[in-house]
Amino acid sequence: MRSSTILATEGLSRRFPRVTALDRLTVTVGPGVTGLVGANGAGKSTLIKILLGLLEPSAGTAQVLGMDIATQAPEIRRAVGYMPEHDCLPPDVSATEFVVHMAQMSGLPRTAARERAADTLRHVGLHEERYRSIGGYSTGMKQRVKLAQALVHDPRLVFLDEPTNGLDPQGRDEMLALIRRIGAEFGISVLVTSHLLGELERVCDHVIVVDGGRLLRSSSISEFTEATQTVTVEVEEGETVLAARLRELGESVVPHGRLLAVQVRGDETYDAVRDAVCDLDLSLIRLEQGRRRIEDVFRDSAAEPRRADDDMATTGRGPA
Amino acid sequence: MSTGVIHDIGYRRYEGARLGRRHAFTALVVHSLRGAFGLGRTARSKIVPFLLVIVMLLPAVVAIAVMALAQQRSIGYSNYVTLMQPVVMIFLAAQSPYLVAPDLRFRVLPLYLSRPVTVPDYVGAKVVAMIAAVLLLIATPITVTFVGELLVNMPGPPRTGEYLGALATSVIYAVLLAALSLAIASFTPRRGLGVASVIAFYLLASGVSTVLAGVFASLTDRATAGWMLLINPFFLVDAVQVWLFGSEPAAPFPYPGGAGGPVALLGVLGWVALGLLALAARYRKAASA
Structure with a gap:
């Protein structure tokens, strides 16, 4: 208020x-x-x-x-x-x-x-x-x-x-x-x-x-950038498979080019990322605390209806 | 503060007076009136209006000279405007678009309307400014001539009645010509086109009027010829002057008698109403764009 x-x-x-x-x-x-x-x-x-x-x-x-x-x-x-x-x-x-x-x-x-x-x-x-x-x-x-x-x-x-x-x-x-x-x-x-x-x-x-x-x-702005903590995951290759696996584990994942932004629900999110990378035998390059930018919020709402069909589009800066 | 140092005092709130719409209206009238004579604008935009003011004053100067040197009255007060109608037309065509076109073309209008100024305020201020501009243009030489007549001390009483009638008629001229010219000019945001439209309207009106009046006069139908004269806005107002103040008609043929005077006055009122309605419609549309 x-x-x-x-x-x-x-x-x-x-x-x-x-x-x-x-x-x-x-x-x-x-x-x-x-x-x-x-x-x-x-x-x-x-x-x-x-x-x-x-x-x-x-x-x-x-x-x-x-x-x-x-x-x-x-x-x-x-x-x-x-x-x-x-x-x-x-x-x-x-x-x-x-x-x-x-x-x-x-x-x-x-x-x-x-x-x-x-x-x-x-x-x-x-x-x-x-x-x-x-x-x-x-x-x-x-x-x-x-x-x-x-x-x-x-x-x-x-x-x-x-x-x-x-x-x-x-x-x-x-x-x-x-x-x-x-x-x-x-x-x-x-x-x-x-x-x-x-x-x-x-x-x-x-x-x-x-x-x-x-x-x-x-x-x-603080709600935009703080309340929605994410972790950025970068792997050498296979980010598509990783994203699919993480979603199976119940995480919400937004692809940003070769990077994946994973919403942090708690400590279990970090475990899920670690386990998924290990299971799929991928090379992890980066695991970084990410602050979501307001662009992401807009991207989310724009991409939401299409999320089911494995939409990897990264250009969605909002609906035209 | 004699040290000569400039201090950045930061942002200061404005605690002073905030005047109402009437203040904004008056300021807009003054701003537009000054603009009509090129004041507060570039040096180049002063040339035309001041040249026209000087040309309008020339007959007055000549009249005073004739009165002083030859003790003769040359130009009357009642027919001054009809005599100078081409000059007045050029002034209307050259200056009325300036009052309305730039704000439309450069889209300044939303800045006025996002302030306490309303559409009727804006249009009203423009009309009042144009009326004042035309009145200054035509009443000044008439008044100069009258002052000259008083100073020269002509034989016989001064023509005070004719002067006062002409002055009252100047107001009618100013209202009619301002309403018509602004209405025409407001329909195009381009000033050049506005100038052409206004001059075309007056030339067409006076041309058609002269031709038709001439045709009927040659058919010896002088009554119809008199009515045809009233197509010209200048003769329309002159017919009102003849009816109201009993002045000498300025047109080549007599105006229609009987109902002619009242009809001419109705014609003036009709034109003014039409001009104001057109302006209101134009700006209602422009304001919502």
Whole structure:
């Protein structure tokens, strides 16, 4: 149980004429940085738009910062910030002018808007270039301006929709560090979406996995990475046979290429691995404590229906 | 803090005032109005609006000079706008797309709508800004001329009545032209296409009106010719002015008498309503995209 709730949805659905973007989603988000993970088209952006009151849900209810989306949308929009996934910057104004204008649109008086814009642009790492027209900016700089306009009015919660999209590895690292700072240092709760699971692991306190508009899993990062202990087994050859034998012994095994991740039920798991390797006369190369990464959770849920038919696919980073 | 050292003071919360929607509305009106004259934009975007403002002022300067030197009244107040309608058309075509197109094209609209600003707030602010821009463009030269007339101290009483009528009519012009131009411009996110659409609309309206009026006049059907004039939005407003303030008609033929005045006023209201409805429909669609 979380001490306070930042947002909560109850049976939230959104059906478009040809596709169901959200399907009875019930989820709770607490303070800190929360990752919303799912493949493209999983319903992440739809959820954010509904929470902002830009889109009406077909069914269900939701509260943001304790306010109901159906009746208090203006109050919600005053207290949150939104960084869209798509480009949203006019090219012929400077970052400073644009962010000042957006601060005023959030209700800040002009002088306060100027001060906050300068502060916020500094925090996101835009310095002298903020006086130049946005049209000449790199993707990384544009993402920073988009982030700045979402933070300029000092919201209590920000929705960041795919903030690392289109960034090179270094820009991605910097953006993730910035997101971590927003949650930890600025004290602003963050809901950040990504279709890349690995990157959220580094900055989130809590991760929600959605697929096809439905909730797959919602838990804290520590639950993701600690509660599900695994042991990684590497043998010279014959990992297929080994996996089959271990499953016979009642262990759950997930193949990762030539490696097998075996879920640890207790000491008996280690014995089972040892005995199986001996019985099959295989050469054991490695037996290592593995921490499951959140990718594995997603892989599990995606692979689950197919597990029976000896599916050794290792590329399953989630359903497309 | 005279040491000149920059301290990173870290993130500071904002504890100051958070004003309501009205503040955002006013700020958006001011921002858009400035933008309509190229203020706060690149130097290049100031050229066209300022050139047009200067051209609009030229007849006023000439009129004052004629009054000062020859003690004669040349240009009237009531027909100033119809006389300058090509310049006004260019201003509408060149500047109205700027107010609406970039936010659609560069998808800035969601940033407004994720704030306390609503769709009616946004559209309303744009319309008010455009009305103010057109009003500044056409009322300034009329007022300059009137101030000139007062300063020159012409023989006879000053034409205060005609001036005030023209000023009131300027408001009608501004509302009609702003609603129509913005509605047309909002239908394309591309500014170039918006410019072409707006100018095409006014040229077509005035062209069709002139041709039809000319045809009926040559058939000696001057009553129908008068009605045809009202196809041109500029003459439509002028017909209202003639009816309300008894000014001299600016068109080549007399406007229809009798029901003509009220019908022209209804026509103005109809066009404005149509423009606003089109804008509302356009932005309802854009907001949910």
